[in-house]
Amino acid sequence: MLSVGQSDLSSLTLTSPSPVRDLNVYLDSIWQKHFPDIPRINEVQIAYGYPWKRRLGLIRLSLDDTISFIGINALLQHPSLPEHVLITTVAHELAHYAHGFGSPLPRLYQHPHANNVVDRELKQRGLGELLCLCDEWIDKQWLAFYQLHRNH
Numbered sequence: 001m002l003s004v005g006q007s008d009l010s011s012l013t014l015t016s017p018s019p020v021r022d023l024n025v026y027l028d029s030i031w032q033k034h035f036p037d038i039p040r041i042n043e044v045q046i047a048y049g050y051p052w053k054r055r056l057g058l059i060r061l062s063l064d065d066t067i068s069f070i071g072i073n074a075l076l077q078h079p080s081l082p083e084h085v086l087i088t089t090v091a092h093e094l095a096h097y098a099h100g101f102g103s104p105l106p107r108l109y110q111h112p113h114a115n116n117v118v119d120r121e122l123k124q125r126g127l128g129e130l131l132c133l134c135d136e137w138i139d140k141q142w143l144a145f146y147q148l149h150r151n152h
């Protein structure tokens with residue numbers, strides 16, 4: 001059992017049998033706090049997706065450009081997963097949105113991860129510390145966490 005980085009939301013455990021980290025709350029607060037200059041020019045939906053082994057999140061745009069969909073690895077809602085991993089993952093997809101990937105905004109780069117543009121964006125937006133914690137946790141803990149929780 002991992003005990004690092006218990007979520008603030010874990011206090012809800014007492015009143016709710018299955019506390020779920022509400023992605024729309026995370027999306028809105030991260031957007032307001034770290035991406036206030038990025039206009040939300042279409043509908044942005046966010047939901048938990050498959051418990052992928054090698055993917056934390058994704059963003060894609062509907063064919064008619066009206067909806068951007070952000071999918072977050074289902075395992076990230078688990079209360080024992082450090083909250084910084086969830087925040088960094090949502091922010092990562094928002095950085096893609098800001099760069100015109102999975103969004104109708106002008107595309108700033110040829111490839112979504114060219115020259116570490118996402119990591120650099122997160123650092124410029126005050127998320128560098130969380131990014132470091134997240135990378136370290138993913139490196140050291142993710143596979144064990146995945147194996148432990150994928151079937152629950």
Ligand SMILES: [Zn+2]
Pocket residue numbers: 092096112113118
């Ligand atoms: Zn990415």
